[in-house]
Amino acid sequence: MACWWAGWLLLLAEAGGARLEQGMLESWAQAAPWLGNTSGSQASSLQRRLPQGIIIGVRKGGTRALLEMLALHPQVAAARSEVHFFNREENYRRGLGWYRQQMPLSRPGQLTVEKTPGYFSSPRVPARVRALAPGVRLLLIVRDPVERLVSDYTQILHNRQARCKPYPPLEQLLVRGDRGLDTRYKPIQRSLYALHLARWLAAFPPAHIHVVDGGGLIREPLAELRRVEQFLGLAPRLGPDNFYFNQTKGFYCLQAGARQRCLDESKGRPHPPIAKLLLEQLCTYFSAHNEHFFSLAGRTFSWC
Ligand code: A3P
Numbered sequence: 001m002a003c004w005w006a007g008w009l010l011l012l013a014e015a016g017g018a019r020l021e022q023g024m025l026e027s028w029a030q031a032a033p034w035l036g037n038t039s040g041s042q043a044s045s046l047q048r049r050l051p052q053g054i055i056i057g058v059r060k061g062g063t064r065a066l067l068e069m070l071a072l073h074p075q076v077a078a079a080r081s082e083v084h085f086f087n088r089e090e091n092y093r094r095g096l097g098w099y100r101q102q103m104p105l106s107r108p109g110q111l112t113v114e115k116t117p118g119y120f121s122s123p124r125v126p127a128r129v130r131a132l133a134p135g136v137r138l139l140l141i142v143r144d145p146v147e148r149l150v151s152d153y154t155q156i157l158h159n160r161q162a163r164c165k166p167y168p169p170l171e172q173l174l175v176r177g178d179r180g181l182d183t184r185y186k187p188i189q190r191s192l193y194a195l196h197l198a199r200w201l202a203a204f205p206p207a208h209i210h211v212v213d214g215g216g217l218i219r220e221p222l223a224e225l226r227r228v229e230q231f232l233g234l235a236p237r238l239g240p241d242n243f244y245f246n247q248t249k250g251f252y253c254l255q256a257g258a259r260q261r262c263l264d265e266s267k268g269r270p271h272p273p274i275a276k277l278l279l280e281q282l283c284t285y286f287s288a289h290n291e292h293f294f295s296l297a298g299r300t301f302s303w304c
Contacts, residue, residue: 048103050096051079053113053137053232054129056200057120059190060151061141062214064267065251067115069217069225072242072256075234077106079114086129087122096132111232121189121196126203137232138204143214144303145191145290146282150271152187158269171278181285188285194292201296211297221252 055063071078085091085099106112119125120140129136142148153170160167176182183189200209210231217224225238246253246262253262283304294300 046105046107048100049077049106049112050100050133051103051112051114051136053111053139054119055113055115055117055139055141056125057117057140057196058142058148058193059117059120060148060155061117061143062212062217063115063117063141064263065217065221066139066141066212066224066228067113068254068263069221069238069242070113070228072254073229073234073237075110075237077104077110077112079103079112082116082118083114084116084118086125087116087118092128111234120200123199126200130203134204136208138200138209139212139228139231140197140200140209141212141214141217142193142293142297142301144301145193145286146279146304147271148214149187149191149282150274151269152190154269154271155266156187157272158266170272170274174278174282181281183285191286192289194289194296197293197296206298211299213299213301215301218251 055067057063067078070076079102081102083091083099083102085102091098103112103114119129129138143151150170153173157167173185174181174188181188189195197209210228212224212228221243222238222240226236229236229238242255243252244255244260245251249262249268251262251268253260255261286304290301290303
């Protein structure tokens, strides 16, 4: 009882503008398998449930591939569109009822998962998630921060070009005269993983956050997904039959029975060439941040 009251007070303090419904919050906690078995009417029907797993980022890290691959698991119900509940004020103000409506229908025992890469680097989000869903499991997929930055730039460039708007070359955005790298450039900021992860670790115990290797997911998806299954407490149901390498796409694609599918053409786009010197400058800049990230994540990557 004491814990319940403490949790409620925390909610009032931290949840800010979100419209909260106590019954919904309780059923959210009950629905998480690691907090106890689902029971009663809540567990007995096909319905929309608040997520027990959230892919929080990182943008251009491979979040779509991770979600779609995970959704091949029979115990997973995935929200196909990005929800942006915790990071967009207009959505957050709509409250948990709205959030739940964005979730897919799920059967009892299935785990609902959503992905919104914007959560990871948004300063207010960790405390908000913690306040509403302290038991939720978080997945963070990362890739080499320089590759991620270039991928981020490429996406913005494509979006601008699609609207017939100009966008400068990356070099121009990254280097300000002779003052070196412009570290205020958003894609650089988003690649400072340690900065953002530290905020999540201030809100959640490390055991609630699993870091996925985005490079590993490209090279050998099954190995990464086995770790994810384990982290989420799912039975190991994904296997080699769920993935096949598509030479044309240059990536693994998904297979469920006779149905085969690759991610759309916005995933796995060619990147514009970047001068070697600039790449080296970026690698040097990120190196200390990366080391810090490895120590926070408890996992090391060979980046740059
Ligand atoms: P690029 O398009 O730069 O290659 P997100 O879904 O977070 O936006 O990440 C997009 C990135 O997912 C792509 O970046 C691509 O490298 C990566 N990715 C990982 N596995 C993939 C797969 N099986 N098919 C396509 N892209 C994949």
